[in-house]
Amino acid sequence: MSRTDGKYDVAVIGAGHAGVEAALAPARLGFRVLLLTLDRLAVGRMSCNPAIGGLAKGHLVREIDALGGEMARAIDAVGIHFKLLNRSRGPAVQGPRAQADRDGYSAYMLGVVENEPNIDLKDGEAADLIVTGGEIRGLVTATGEKYSADSVILTAGTFLSAVMFTGDRKVAGGRRNEPAAERLGERMRTLGFRTARLKTGTPPRVRRSTVDWSRAWEQKPDRPPLPFSFGTESIDRPQVSCWITRTNDKTHDIIRRNLDRSPLFRGEIGGAGPRYCPSIEDKIHRFAHQPSHHVFLEIEGGDSDLVYPNGLSTSLPEDVQEEFLRSIPGLEECEMVIPGYAVEYDFFPSDQIRRSLETTLVEGLYLAGQMNGTSGYEEAAAQGIMAGINAANRCRGDRPLVLSRAEAYIGVLVDDLVTRVPREPYRMFTSRAEHRLILRHDTADVRLAPVGAALGLASEAAARRAAEKDRDARREIAYLSSRTAPFHEANELTERLEAGPVRPGTKVVEILRRPAVSYDDILPLRDGEPLPAPPLRREVEVRVKYAGYVERQIRLVEKLKKMENRSIPTHFAYEEVGGLSNEAEEKLTAFRPETLGVASRIEGVTPADVSLLVVYLDRWERTEELS
Template sequence: MKEYDVIVIGGGHAGCEAALAAARMGMEVLLITMKIEEIGQMSCNPAIGGVAKGHLVREIDALGGEIGKAADVVGIHFRVLNRSKGPAVWGLRVQADRATYRAEMRRRVEAQERLSVKQGHIAEILVDGGRVVGVRTETGFEFHCKTVVLTTGTFLEGLLHIGLVHFPGGRFGEPPAMGLSESLRKLGFTVGRLKTGTPPRVDGRTIDFGMMEAQPGDEPPTPFSFETRPEEVRNRATCYLTYTDERTHDALRRGLDRSPLYTGKIVGIGPRYCPSIEDKIVRFADRPRHPIFVEPEGLDTEEKYVNGFATSLPEDVQWEALRTIPGLEEVEITRPG
């Protein structure tokens, strides 16, 4: 059996960059992911960058990474945020086509020399004499290596919460990674739990965009990568802005007694700058409204992403609250938050 210099566990944003970087440094690399078709999957909203995150993408690009280049290829909406402030805090944000981005990143990974890709569920890190020597899959098969890089995202013993119902999952519709957390505990690592939320996805055919404010991309659009020529990128879609109001907030408040966030079901620490909609109405109770951006999931689907409405409230509360928002009065949810 071939021994690798580096094994990367997880094929998301970080895993792709880690595997590509190591292979380009002359190492023999194996990227192991639970589902090869999901390499490069955009777990949350189909966008790259934004305030602060856009700086990070450009730093990765300067170091030879692929995320900025891939975003330029599949981007459908380019916009620099924070234009009203100084250039130091401008943040480029690119709305991408979710399916095309995934395919583009997989193509780049599979084209890289010295980089192999295999599908598998890693359940254990193998250690001998205090040094990593490989990994073992849930079926008992072993891959040997000198170094392991963990880029497991939301999958380690992942739990999904919708209201007071919770069930195992790494992403909605995908199983979690079980076993690896226990392996880390046995090696002496402390394993904690983080929390993140996603908004519902909705059917764009049930939205009244005339009630919303169009948010076109910048003209001319700005690419992410230093290697992309400006004429190579173009806007192909529009985002829309609307707002919650007191009717929305009242509907959300009525559901707080069934919120896993406020009943103690969720114990993980959430992201500081991406609070859920129920967290917003509690922490910022004096604000009469909150912005909601309706964004395309891609060019070949009618599904839209309701940015600003991340939630773990019950589905009936999500339906009621969404339908108080201008333009979403008749909206149909395709996937709950």
């Protein structure tokens, strides 16, 4: 028997990306945690792409780190190809991403969990929940062991009543070579919970030594790599390249010819798949006009002999997968080691959880991760840490921690889940966040380290570092705002940069605000004041350049609250609203809402979409008045 005689403060079911963070948070806060999972060797396993982060997802990872979670440190330890995405675009939409050593990532997370003294990690299947008087009391495993717990966090991922499909082969299982969890979903239904079906898929894997790399285009990693964790000083692990190739007419012909052999097209899979990460057969069918699609060849680890062809998710039969792989430049002679497949699974429509992620039906029972209708490791981990924090808060009689939409992408994620039920796997995008200029990935520490430290989860040192960063940035901006630019030097500079003339008495901060001027350009306009370190210069530059936008954004959100009854003309041209997501444009055009309030509640229309509508509506009304 365990060191706790079967009595725990918190029990976590499932040790995927949600489960690991959900267990670590209460354990680090001093609570006794049971982490029960089907197979300990699958702790933190990456079911699909061997990568962490990406647009908006990278923000979530840095927020998890600032709160005191593990995901950022894990990827910093095992990342093999770091890249800041959208580097050439505005700071709000840039996102850090890194390819991982797939097995290394799992091994790292297993090590962290095993070395956490307050976690008892056990292999086993949770089959039943002990509930009395509407309150959770514990769980029972498939082999009959009973564990009592004050709170239980369910993070079963894609495993509930899961079925995997490759062509006409259909097997029960949540992931390749792993069983499905049948009993727990059934038990949840007897407790009154509703379930629905979703699906996702993964590409085949090919042998690295059989790829002709000379036929693909090399993408080098960032040098130096930008770590995810605010506590990591540098990434020392050797980095590898990623390679890009493309599908072509031949690939598309093979797939089109075999669409009737796809379980998706034969109607065998009922659950909706991720709109933004479709299978290759779906892409070829839906975007029939596109002659080719990118394929990113990502090595699964420094020493791994497997390559992940990102972009080729499929559930077509194995022979078709082999045939279309070999039509792609660089893969002509490739050996397919593992075929791709789709998986369909149960999830709990998210109107059954509160903002704390506690269920509405059973007190002390929390749901986190893919089971709430989301998709992605980062979305799962973000919910995991919040459920873990809130289970711990419940143990100590504290109010739940709820982050607002203006504080964090995590706040946006949870708010979206409790206001609209995902009909397709939900993934995070920067466009979902109306405050995205405030919620930049590089400000996650300033926004959330104090929250993490107040909880006792993030270290005092991390909170101090964030406070110093903020104070130093403010101090430098105050200095640049008070310093008058030396007239001749300033004019010489702006002339060279084609940044417009400078009047006598202009402050240095006003010159930095000009788009063509970087912080390093204004260095000669400072006096002997000590220079800030390079990361702080970037921070100052971004804060100065975007201060106006940020203030406007906050005012706009305030204004939005008053916009509930504002009419939208029936003939309003949604297709002219730049930046509106495809989904919002589609739904608004179909529904033609009468007011902004109604528009804002249509599923798929985000607050960010509504903000754009306001701007275009103003413009539209001005032109209508003039015409």
